[in-house]
Amino acid sequence: MKRIGVLTSGGDAPGMNAAIRAVVRVAHTQGVEVVGIRRGYAGMIEGEFQPLGPRDVANIIQRGGTILLTARSKAFMTREGRAQAAAHLKNAGIDGLVVIGGDGTFHGAIKLIKEHQIPVVGVPGTIDNDLYGTDYTIGFDTAVNTALEAIDRIRDTAASHGRVFFIEVMGRDAGFIALDVGIAGGAEIIALPEISVSPQEIAEVITRSAEKGKQSSIVVVAEGAYPGGAEALMRAVAELTGLEGRVTVLGHIQRGGSPTAKDRVLASRLGGAAAEALIGGASGVMLGEVEGEVALTPLHEAVGNRKDIRRELYELARVLAV
Amino acid sequence: MKRIGVLTSGGDAPGMNAAIRAVVRVAHTQGVEVVGIRRGYAGMIEGEFQPLGPRDVANIIQRGGTILLTARSKAFMTREGRAQAAAHLKNAGIDGLVVIGGDGTFHGAIKLIKEHQIPVVGVPGTIDNDLYGTDYTIGFDTAVNTALEAIDRIRDTAASHGRVFFIEVMGRDAGFIALDVGIAGGAEIIALPEISVSPQEIAEVITRSAEKGKQSSIVVVAEGAYPGGAEALMRAVAELTGLEGRVTVLGHIQRGGSPTAKDRVLASRLGGAAAEALIGGASGVMLGEVEGEVALTPLHEAVGNRKDIRRELYELARVLAV
Amino acid sequence: MKRIGVLTSGGDAPGMNAAIRAVVRVAHTQGVEVVGIRRGYAGMIEGEFQPLGPRDVANIIQRGGTILLTARSKAFMTREGRAQAAAHLKNAGIDGLVVIGGDGTFHGAIKLIKEHQIPVVGVPGTIDNDLYGTDYTIGFDTAVNTALEAIDRIRDTAASHGRVFFIEVMGRDAGFIALDVGIAGGAEIIALPEISVSPQEIAEVITRSAEKGKQSSIVVVAEGAYPGGAEALMRAVAELTGLEGRVTVLGHIQRGGSPTAKDRVLASRLGGAAAEALIGGASGVMLGEVEGEVALTPLHEAVGNRKDIRRELYELARVLAV
């Protein structure tokens, strides 16, 4: 392998730049050139390529977002789109790819491998932590800390006013962010997609909390935990209790920001390992970190299996809200 | 004067604790006792009093929210409520009051003075900065920096995806937060209650921006700048341009958090000056900072006059978005 | 067991409060009372006890330091001191102890168990991460992120001036903080107690970096990596290269601050598990997290064995500094 490409795709996640940097520098050390592909698969179809040397990735490890930009590409979902992309890769002399992203990114990679025999390895870059084959995805730790900081701020107001706050965090299908943020933020209740909690139960907990002398409560709600999200859940609880809670939807602030140390180290490690694996002949695998060690998982397993939240942490959260 | 009361009322604002601390310690130095009144006027009606000595306010200068809690009291809007509150003050031997809050807080104070001849001085504690008689209110600087941090995060995503983001900040009637945050956040457009900007204009600016090669745009929207807020404004622009922007409502995170240096210094200064003024015989005035100096403004002027935003900053913002 | 004690000892670490909260609430759920012992073993000798109910530990999960205070006690190193401490425990009806701290804390616990047959379980609370039997200690993640934030700031100046900065982080005997911070901060060189790096090598790396066009360099130095610390190391390098670097010793800022999400979750988990284990009859063990699971390690092993840094990360750091 003489030249490899790297791209970021799907939702941006803090640490993607650290991963790009590691890919570039590890490949360089092994005598392999790196080409950056802009705007993910969309840019691949358009041939938006730029050479990336070790100096080009200086001073980016601390930056949120992705210097290569990212996008979701409908054209790449068609056979024609992928053929055009593959042609661009061939023209540019790109022998293999590192793709950094989540579910959708890996689905695209699987097709590219199958249809065009281009070696591709994946790096899990998504704040949702919903990929099988890695204990943590790149960006998750930063997103959790950003959401936590917001909750700490809201708690000041909640405590000062004696109010109940419903805080919606990201997570349509997975409750990883909600669970960690809920425990760390001292939430009374955590509503997850994985474990249903009814408005009745929440109403009871809040009522009991008030009786025990708690002047304020925080309810952390994952986007996908209740149809209509935190706002609808609050309304349902309000109808039962008469108590009007406040709602805050954290939204996009959870995506950005300078990555935490953990995300930078993880991204450096997995980005570097991905470059090494690709150059060493691997393809169709995702590089993850499992129990502290770098681990390879076939891409179709990474996207096909469901990673469960840690149930014992959910139980702990209930006890700690006593 | 032997004993004075202090309370916080209305929306909580970072720096309220620093103001309480200054009231307590300056009064103590002058040989005057301080009584903390919990939950603002609501607690005054219930007689929720607690003595506050210099040690009781140790280690609170850095905390958001208010250790005295705050509330909005409907009962205090009635003559009976105020009479009951005044009776509690008399029973507790409280000779005067420092009230920390905004508009509504000062309206209450004006009535208390008139109906019960209790000396009251006000300290401007509100994130909105919409009080006449002070260049800045306590909490404003922190709120602006919190909103700015959120915008910096969102910019990472906006830039990575080439998207337009509409970010709603607090400010129903006043655009102070939006203006400062908009300039500091490098917003393309700032929508304020004071200066109307139509969806047409915004559509034109965004279209022109894109033509000039800007891949992403930030639109900062004060709550009260458009009926329905940022969401409605985005929809109106989307109808004109076909471009689907993203919306984030920062909401309550803007209220909380550890106060900035500026808010702590301002709160220390105004809290201290308020205690001094009250003990020295003042009443019916708000302590503010005008052009760097402590200034007294009659409470009815503070709430009756409108403070305008700095128009030249708004013009500057337009030029800088070039 | 009807009543257990909890204390924090040694250097304070962010997350200690979250651990205290978990001990109190989990014990409460199991019908066991908790007594807080102030100032670690020093306060135990003086009988400084206070009951801790679930409400007493509300709103502390986000706070740095320790509400129970901490100290190092010389008296407790004597047999008499420990006898006096044990007598106080007996008088207060305390049937067992959870001690939160590091090496020294656990040495004390081992003696207390042996001499007075008081059941004790340990929770690893120290920023240094130098305890065997847990992948991470409580406080480590926060300390790393605090140091990293400082390095990010310094990099602004380093890059603007084209300078070499030597930054000293905590770690007399262990390089855990330095290694993670070095990778995450994009350091050119990381000097650790575990792996010696000579001034010559550093001089060569810096000279080569400059030749490759790097305008500035960051050298991360663990306290114990070189006799005299970062200052002495910089001087030694300056003598070889003529290049005068700047030195910053991060010092005590690394200890404090609101804990990260990871430290709060870890502390909640281990604190809760410690209370459970103690109540369930365990003694002489430390609760740690190993490969994602709660694990028990005998206290004498936790303090007797050396945990090594991850050598492959050190190698990665070298490659990434290319």
Added chain:
Amino acid sequence: MKRIGVLTSGGDAPGMNAAIRAVVRVAHTQGVEVVGIRRGYAGMIEGEFQPLGPRDVANIIQRGGTILLTARSKAFMTREGRAQAAAHLKNAGIDGLVVIGGDGTFHGAIKLIKEHQIPVVGVPGTIDNDLYGTDYTIGFDTAVNTALEAIDRIRDTAASHGRVFFIEVMGRDAGFIALDVGIAGGAEIIALPEISVSPQEIAEVITRSAEKGKQSSIVVVAEGAYPGGAEALMRAVAELTGLEGRVTVLGHIQRGGSPTAKDRVLASRLGGAAAEALIGGASGVMLGEVEGEVALTPLHEAVGNRKDIRRELYELARVLAV
């Protein structure tokens, strides 16, 4: 005027990038080209110029340091050096200059104007706030908040251990940072270059504090407040009291980091005003903000006069430490 130059010189300060951006965009709006001069006067002598258009300064408002780099130039202190620099300006068709920096920067500008009749206007960019003719310099607010955050962290440890901490902040000749940080950080004592405080006095305050039940104390020391700085001052106090305090020198972390809202707004305003003034024919003046309004001060007055700290704030600090 068709083309102007802009440079940053001396110590870097957060907000310099925001000022550069404002210079470029305001000049562009007026039809004037901008050339960026790298590494301050050093780069001017070497002719290190680069054109700066509106897009080149996108996405820098939030960055610490300076994209133009900065340096201190000995060559520019010689008449020959300045002649060479002036020749480069002439060759590049640069008709005037905006220089962003402090004292030394303005001294250089004065000579350039006098010897080579090149119009120059100054923008006050320095964290020290020691320039006459502006209430605040660009970077000061950020530096104060950075130092404050560090003190908040240290307070956690100080409170947990019952210790006295001496914290050294920047300020060789001026105590602006120390004074604001001291008040905002709730310091027991603030040692400034402007107001001498002896080890005896400090010893007395600390002893009295301990008697009043304060378990810990923070002493904020400006670099230039005592010969040998905080370390020497602590030793002198230790000799008198026997009490061994801890010392932390905040150092270079105070320079970097993303600028606060206030610094970004100030920099935007003064940078824009400087471009306008220069294009409008001004020279030999500094643009400052005085009592909320933009004000022009002759450069020789800005460097020749001494701005005093606000003495009443110092008095307030004493009272609040009660």
